[in-house]
Amino acid sequence: MKALIVVDYTFDFVADEGKLTCGAPGQSIESRLTSITKQFIENNDLVVFAVDLHEEDDTYHPEMSLFPPHNIKGTKGREQYGMLGDYINSLPDEQKKLLYWMDKTRYSAFAGTNLDLKLRERSITEIHLVGVCSDICVLHTAIDAYNRGFSIVVHEDAVQSFNAAGHDWALQHFTSVLGAKVVNKSSH
Template identity: 65%
Template sequence: MECLIVIDYTNDFIDDDGRLTCGERGQKIESRITELTKHHIEKNDLVIFAVDVHEEEDPYHPETQLFPPHNIRGTKGRQLYGQLGSYFHEHLQRGDINYEWIDKTRYSAFTGTNLEIKLRERGINTLHLVGVCTDICILHTAVDAFNKGFSIVVHKDAVESFNGIGHQWALDHFKNTLGAMVIEGVAKD
């Protein structure tokens, strides 16, 4: 069984006015992420939205010293961006779609969440990863998935980062070090 994990595709990471935005680099994958989300929903795969969450002025979070405040709980910045956000609000919240929303407070979608439990109880063994940032949250999630024995598919045309060099390095790392399939243009069934 398979699962699509959409990581951090929020206004704060993608919108021009986002607090920690990839901007145009992240915006160019909007249609592909939405297309893959629809594809996995139509296949009745589990779709997980793993979304970064922070508390306003949290002095104890390790990212506080590294990045400006972003994805603050209850703000517009934490909402899904663009077409994906519209699709989510129009279709997914009806309750008839197989999805989960996971609040994550660290780079990896596994750290401090019940993600692994949700995957194991459904017999899921293959994870499709999309979203941002390729060399931060996608990377850390992929490393944890590898160490937990999951097969990994990274959709090259549905991940992006602030940093082009970091993005390319992570794509190579997924393939050469984690044994992930790095694909683009087709949905892996």
């Protein structure tokens, strides 16, 4: 069994006016990321939306000294970006029930969440990763998935970062260190 994890494809991380945006690189994967999400939903596979969550004035969170405030609870910044958000909002309620929304407060979608439990209770052994940033939250989610024994597929044409060198390094790291399968549309 497989599941798709859409990591942080939100307004704050992708839109030009987002608080911690990838900008054009993040926007360049919009169509492909949305297409992959549609495929998983149409196949009745589990789709997880792992969405970064921060409190307005949380001075104790380690990211607060590294990045500007982003994905603040109750703001537009946490909404799914562009075509993906439009697609999800257009789904009938019975299809929306197949989606699993989860807040995450650390880079990895596994850190401090029940994601591992949700995947295992559905007998999922293979996770597919899309979203941003390939060298931060996608990478840390992949590392935790590897350490938990999941097979990992990273969709190269549906991950991106604001750091081109970090993105390239992460793509190499996925295969050479985590044993992940890195695929793109032409490799299907």
